[in-house]
Each structure stands twice: as structure tokens, then as C-alpha cells.
């Protein structure tokens with residue numbers, strides 16, 4: 001399903017792609033805007049979504065460019081209706097590296113809030129109501145959107161940013177796998193509760209879907225981590241045997257298997 005995407009352009013050498021379902025989201029917001037405000041409403045609604053996702057890209061770039069400083073390869077950033085995903089070839093095991101890479105995403109959102117705030121400051125305190133569609137409203141919604149995006153991603157639900165930060169903090173005190181299991185346990189309890197809360201209190205079905213997605217993404221990442229541990233143990237054992245055989249004058253060397261892709265997201 002992740003394959004159904006359209007490549008847009010490269011940014012800092014990273015391929016930016018959108019999932020085809022993103023176009024449905026754009027059309028949906030265009031339609032909602034059109035119902036409420038005609039073509040003007042449709043235009044502003046779609047512009048808001050595009051700008052909002054530009055902020056999602058900046059959030060992902062925050063993760064990606066920090067990750068590259070730690071030697072992580074980032075081939076692609078994929079945008080989906082539920083958010084963005086940066087594809088990493090690996091996630092560093094050092095808690096400090098994971099902490100900085102993860103915190104860089106929400107930090108970008110908070111910086112954007114600080115940058116946007118002076119632009120909307122007078123509108124916020126104005127007696128006059130701002131028009132439903134227009135630059136002022138778009139900037140206000142964009143500021144609120146960034147504030148929400150930054151705060152929301154800090155929820156400690158692995159593999160969301162907050163969950164990764166939690167894992168990195170736990171990993172300072174215990175084994176990496178155990179820290180992941182702890183973070184995952186919290187996510188397994190919190191994600192379904194948050195999904196229910198999203199439906200019951202907010203009637204936000206897309207948000208509920210996002211939490212369910214996160215629930216399964218956490219499981220998938222943990223299984224991938226376990227598989228890597230087993231693979232690493234297998235190749236360590238294999239290498240040991242090859243070295244032993246070479247010492248005896250028989251056997252051949254070989255290439256270790258290529259690393260699978262890890263997804264840093266969704267956000």
C-alpha cells in the first residue's frame with residue numbers, strides 16, 4: 001500500500017513523495033470549502049491543506065537532517081493523509097542520538113509557531129472578527145495547526161515522537177529491547193483508549209484511524225527490531241564459523257544481508 005505514491009521533487013537530496021490517498025484528502029477539503037464558501041472557500045481550504053503539509057514536510061526534515069548528522073541515510077519522505085513518514089535505513093541505538101533526532105521534529109513546529117505568532121498577533125486581539133476565508137484566517141489556522149502538531153506528536157505512544165523519546169530515556173537505564181517493550185506496552189494501552197476518546201468525545205474518525213495505525217506500527221517495529229536482533233546474532237555466529245573455517249583453511253567469506261527500511265513516523 002505504501003507503494004501507491006507519486007514522486008514530487010527532491011529536497012536536501014531526499015525524495016519527497018505523496019501517497020495517492022493524499023489527493024482524496026485535498027479533494028475532500030476542497031469540496032468542504034466549496035460547500036461553505038464557493039470557489040473562494042475551496043481555494044483557501046485547499047491552500048491551507050497544502051501549507052499544513054508543507055509544515056509536516058518541515059517537521060520530517062527536522063528528523064531527517066538531524067538523523068543524517070548521525071550517518072543515517074534518508075532516501076524518502078512520504079506524505080499520507082494521516083501525516084508524514086521519513087524513511088530511515090536504520091535508527092541509531094544511542095539514546096542521545098534517538099532523543100535529538102526525535103525531538104527535532106516537534107521542535108520545528110514550535111519554531112514555526114514562534115515565527116507565525118507575530119503575523120497573527122493583532123488579529124488575535126482585534127475586536128473585529130476575521131473573515132472565514134483569507135490570509136489572516138489561514139495564518140491563524142496554520143499557527144494553531146503547528147502548535148497541535150508539535151504537542152500531539154509528543155504523546156508518549158510509541159512509535160510516535162513522544163514514544164520514541166520515552167524509549168530513548170528508558171534505554172539509558174536498561175537494555176534497548178526491554179526499553180522498547182516498555183514503551184510499546186504503554187502504547188498498547190494508550191492507543192486504543194485515545195482512539196475511543198477521539199471517536200466518543202471529538203467524533204474525529206480519521207484521528208481514531210491514526211491511533212489504530214500507530215498501535216499496529218508499534219507492533220510491526222518491535223517485530224522488525226526482534227528480527228534484526230536474531231539476524232545480527234545469526235550473522236555474528238556465521239562470521240565466527242567462517243573465521244574458524246578460514247583459520248582451518250576452508251570456507252568462503254560473504255556479504256551480510258542488506259538492512260531493511262525503518263519508518264520514522266507517522267506524524
Ligand SMILES: [Zn+2]
Pocket residue numbers: 059063105106153161265266267
Ligand atoms: Zn515526528
